[in-house]
Amino acid sequence: MFQRKVFAGLLMLTLAAAGAAVAQTTVALPDTSQTTTLTSIVNEQARVTVPATVSFNVTDVTSSTAASAASVTVSNIVLDTATKQIKVSIQANAASFTPPVAGATTWSATDVTWNAAAWTNATGASGTLSSSAFNSVATCDADAASCSTTGLVFTLGAKGTVKRSRNHTLSITWKFESIGT
């Protein structure tokens, strides 16, 4: 039995060597010069729409005032994986509003709050404005192509010590991020 296996092996080696020496044929290769490979590199991206301003019609400084509902939209979301998400958050650019007259009492950034609005394809979070950290407003659902709300309501808290009418303004930054390795 052992001798037969050795013999068969020797025979195959011999045939293989002979084939390599004499059995050469022409093989048709695909003509790569007549094809074009189109490669589209799609980066992670999204379209963002944010409002420019929100006004508070303060008729009684001793009561809180809600602004009209604001709309925020993130659309055409393209991300690396189905589990990545875009986060929407806000931070005040200053610790307090700028009053109409220097030194006048005005509202602090922390007097501004927002609701956990109903979002399409996102989880909204209520919060209080800060000037030192971006606090989450919403996180778009994983694998969502868009997320949006038309019902984000900012509320300005009561401040009975405010004595000056006219313009009290504060700048707020909307942050859109999907920071990941």
Added chain:
Amino acid sequence: MKQRTRIPLLLGGLLLLAAAAPAIEFTSSFESIKIDGRPGEVVNSEFQLHLAPGGKRVHFKARAEDWWPSEDGSRSFYRPAGTLPRSCGTWISLNPVETAVDAGGTLAIRVTAAIPRQAGPGGYWCVLTVDEVPDPLEASEGVAVRFQASVSVGIFINLAPVERAAEIRSVEISRGKSRLQVCNRGNAPVGAEGRLEFLPPGGTSPVATAVIPRATVLTDPAPCRILTADLPGPSVLPPGRYLVRVLLDIGVDHYLGVQREMEIGR
């Protein structure tokens, strides 16, 4: 007399128009810049933002800065480049730093990372932040907040040897959500994602699963992160006792896994 009253009304109308400034709309890259580099190397990349047509001309300002999230991910902190021990913010130069973009136009920023020769191994990170610069001519009337948009994309620079390691410190389930505490034990940030499997005690195959969305787990100063996942509804996962198995992918050649029996109430 009539003319006199018209002038203030017209002025008021103009001010209201100024107050009702249009929203800003743009398409931005959210692609993190990931570099596997060597000390002394210079690597270039590009960030792009397209302003929607039909809007206003917008000024943008760019900078590299440090970033980290709170443990539960609900807050993000941005500080000047070089604040964090493993910041790459001071290695980054941008061109242009500030520019105006017309409606329908494109902002392209060249991002150059110059890795210092003396930089040690491991992962470094920072972010490229592009801010809309407020237009001083757009006045707000009354009590108002003015919004600016800002986009931040991550910059991650790895210098060999990079050790990716993490551990799952705890698993909690309550009120329809699971919370995992994951801590980075390596020398570079890792992206963590995975799933929870719910098996009946003694069973071998899960009756339900829940996806754990991807999150970045940094090293100092925020080496631990709470990852949350929504549980399936009661029709899929009825109340009861289950073997809860967590499988986490952190980009190495094996999954991290833990399991324990837990009571799931609804």
